[in-house]
Amino acid sequence: MKIAVAGFQHETNSFAGTVAARRDFDRPGGWPPFSVGAEMYDIIAKAGTPASGAMMAAAAQSVEVDALLWCLALPSGPVEDAAFNDIADELCTRLEQALANGADGLYLDLHGAMVTPSFEDAEGELLARLRRIAPAPFPIAVSFDLHGNISEAMVHHCTLLDCYRTYPHTDLKDTGARVMSRLIDHLRGKAAPHLAYRAVPYLASINDQCTFVEPARGLLAFGSELERHPQIDCVSQFFGFPLADIADAGPSFIVQGSDRDAVEQAADAMLAKWVDAEPLFATQLLVADDAVAQAMRLATAPGNGPVVIADTQDNPGGGGTGDTTGMLHALLARQAKGAVLVHIADADACSAAHDAGEGEIIDISIGASQTPHHGAPVSGPWKILRLGSGSFTGVGPMYRGNPIELGPVALLERDGIRVIVAPRKMQASEPGLLLHLGIDPQAVPILVVKSSVHFRGAYQDMARAIIPAIAPGLVEADLSRLAYTRALRKPARTRPSQP
Numbered sequence: 001m002k003i004a005v006a007g008f009q010h011e012t013n014s015f016a017g018t019v020a021a022r023r024d025f026d027r028p029g030g031w032p033p034f035s036v037g038a039e040m041y042d043i044i045a046k047a048g049t050p051a052s053g054a055m056m057a058a059a060a061q062s063v064e065v066d067a068l069l070w071c072l073a074l075p076s077g078p079v080e081d082a083a084f085n086d087i088a089d090e091l092c093t094r095l096e097q098a099l100a101n102g103a104d105g106l107y108l109d110l111h112g113a114m115v116t117p118s119f120e121d122a123e124g125e126l127l128a129r130l131r132r133i134a135p136a137p138f139p140i141a142v143s144f145d146l147h148g149n150i151s152e153a154m155v156h157h158c159t160l161l162d163c164y165r166t167y168p169h170t171d172l173k174d175t176g177a178r179v180m181s182r183l184i185d186h187l188r189g190k191a192a193p194h195l196a197y198r199a200v201p202y203l204a205s206i207n208d209q210c211t212f213v214e215p216a217r218g219l220l221a222f223g224s225e226l227e228r229h230p231q232i233d234c235v236s237q238f239f240g241f242p243l244a245d246i247a248d249a250g251p252s253f254i255v256q257g258s259d260r261d262a263v264e265q266a267a268d269a270m271l272a273k274w275v276d277a278e279p280l281f282a283t284q285l286l287v288a289d290d291a292v293a294q295a296m297r298l299a300t301a302p303g304n305g306p307v308v309i310a311d312t313q314d315n316p317g318g319g320g321t322g323d324t325t326g327m328l329h330a331l332l333a334r335q336a337k338g339a340v341l342v343h344i345a346d347a348d349a350c351s352a353a354h355d356a357g358e359g360e361i362i363d364i365s366i367g368a369s370q371t372p373h374h375g376a377p378v379s380g381p382w383k384i385l386r387l388g389s390g391s392f393t394g395v396g397p398m399y400r401g402n403p404i405e406l407g408p409v410a411l412l413e414r415d416g417i418r419v420i421v422a423p424r425k426m427q428a429s430e431p432g433l434l435l436h437l438g439i440d441p442q443a444v445p446i447l448v449v450k451s452s453v454h455f456r457g458a459y460q461d462m463a464r465a466i467i468p469a470i471a472p473g474l475v476e477a478d479l480s481r482l483a484y485t486r487a488l489r490k491p492a493r494t495r496p497s498q499p
Contacts, residue, residue: 001063001187003180004098005040006091007051007070007109008126010079011147013319014115014245015482016474018370022083024073029316029406029426030399031072036094040067048394048401050143051109053176061184066103068094074425075319084116088126095133105139105159105183106130109176112148112163113241120246120486124153131157137192141183143175147206147241151248155197160186160256163236165220167211168429168457170397182233193233193256196267200251200274203242203491207312207468207477208281210453212460215280222273223253226266231259235270242479242491243319250489281492283468285312285477288330291469292446296336299445303464306447308455310466313473314374315427315452321345322425325367325375326471327448328417332378337416339446342434343409345370347423353384353410360384366412366421374472382419386411390422392436396458399430411437429454452477 010020027033032047044067045055051070058065069091073079095106108130114122130140139159144150146164155161162179164171186192209216216239223235234256242249251274255267286294288311295307311327314320322345331339349366356362362384365377390406407423420437428449434441441447442462449455452475456466470477479491 001184002066002103003058003063003183004066004068004095004103004106005051005054006068006106007049007072008087008091009072009109009111010114011075011111011145011241012078012113012115013075013243013474014077015243015476016077016319018077020073020076020079020083022080022086024076025071025083025087027405028072028074029424030394030404030430031402032070034071036069037067040070044070046401048172048399049109050172050176053173054107054109054143054180056173057177057180058184063184066098066101068098070109075317077319079114079116079122081116081118084119084122088129092129092133095130099134104187105141106134107180107183108140108142110142110144112144112150112154112238113244115244115246121151121153121248124151127154127157139183139186141179143179144238146239148238149240149244149246149248149250150238150252150254152197155195155254159192161236161254162234163238165211167209167216167239168398168454170457191258193258194260194263196255196263198253198267198271200271201489202278202493203250203479203487203489204239204281205242205283205477205479206318206452207285208283209239210456212456215277219273219277223270226255226270229262229266231262232257232266235266243475245484245486247486247488249487278492285468285470288326288469288471289333291467292330292334292336295446295467296334298465305442305462305464306444307465307467308459308463309446309448310452310455310468311448311450311471312452312468312477313470313475314450315475316425316450317427317454318452318475320450320473320475321370322450323367323370324471324473325378328367328378328419329375330471331417331448332415335415336446338444339448340418340439340444341420341448342428343420343422343450345423345425346421349421350408350410350423353412353421354387354408356384358384358387366419371474380414382412382414384410385413385418386437388436392432394430395432395435396430398454398457399432404430404432409433409437427451427454429458431458
């Protein structure tokens with residue numbers, strides 16, 4: 001048995017005002033570089049990706065893998081058509097070669113929320129192209145991100161599929177392994193499952209989708225109950241990426257199993273649970289100044305670990321630029337001494353710090369180079385406390401094992417407040433960057449992270465308190481403020497306005 005393995009991931013924020021070009025897939029912050037063929041055995045197979053879990057599962061069952069291509073770009077505005085077509089064409093060519101070499105099936109590591117100017121359902125388009133090369137019943141199995149905006153076209157072209165069960169995403173490898181194992185079972189004789197797709201009739205903000213708490217926790221638990229039925233194989237629940245202004249934006253789920261009637265009944269029951277859960281998707285968030293004030297009070301109370309403030313609207317994992325300054329201005333205004341912000345993407349500041357050297361003072365402004373309309377740069381002078389190469393290995397539950405290459409980074413300090421600057425953006429869900437610069441995150445009184453939910457994977461148990469907060473940025477928390485033109489579903493009805 002031989003199974004071809006490939007991956008092509010992007011999460012598109014239609015409101016970001018940025019694009020993903022071909023170069024953005026080459027070396028994404030926090031994730032492996034663009035890899036093809038034999039490179040995937042050395043790079044992807046050892047990383048914390050769904051494809052690595054799939055490759056490990058195949059090896060465990062003595063199944064040969066034909067590695068095709070794997071790439072990812074950090075969330076942003078739409079992927080340029082040229083980039084999409086370039087990568088899709090190469091993937092199609094490699095699949096043709098794999099078929100000629102005797103591939104029995106294809107495993108794909110996709111996101112499910114990629115948009116280009118020409119294809120608002122980019123994964124549906126990609127799967128259609130692959131199906132023209134390998135028509136059904138050739139098996140195509142796909143693992144998706146929990147935030148996928150899943151279309152009927154995607155489901156139609158899949159033999160079987162599944163998605164992450166956690167947000168923060170800590171089960172990427174497990175998901176890839178689960179999908180690969182089901183594909184192997186199918187190739188060994190198990191019938192292809194019946195698939196029942198349902199779209200949920202509202203949008204849910206990503207801040208409300210954390211699977212540690214309700215309503216996501218309860219929805220996933222109900223899905224697990226349905227999976228105990230002997231004729232139900234899998235209940236894949238997608239919470240959707242609501243910042244993609246496309247017709248298929250929003251939550252959905254797919255029930256898969258051996259009996260069509262049982263699958264349809266389970267799908268109806270699951271949809272009823274989602275409809276009932278709509279009022280629970282309504283988190284109230286603090287503005288930056290109030291969040292810092294509350295964090296300072298909590299930091300002086302008895303307890304251990306940092307008070308973590310999540311700068312949710314500059315989340316690079318949702319299309320943020322990673323360089324907004326609203327939270328930093330609030331820290332300075334409140335004189336929150338001892339606080340650490342991780343991190344601001346500012347290549348010029350990094351260059352200036354490395355040119356000057358540790359211990360020196362540089363009088364520069366940092367941040368806001370990409371989004372000046374969301375806040376002014378923060379002036380110096382800054383003391384250079386520590387410099388680093390920006391090369392380290394992920395240690396957190398999401399990036400563990402990933403080789404991370406941010407480029408030369410620096411730890412700066414002004415008025416008792418420390419800020420990490422790096423040349424490139426990366427979601428602040430990885431403690432490795434703090435450790436790389438000699439900071440023990442457990443010893444920091446206030447830790448500000450540019451993330452919405454993924455940071456909880458590393459800091460939920462460590463923190464004495466967590467404060468999701470809002471400052472100006474591209475990852476809008478209040479969906480009612482967005483001017484949708486294509487999305488067919490509206491934000492959950494009880495979403496409160498920002499304070």
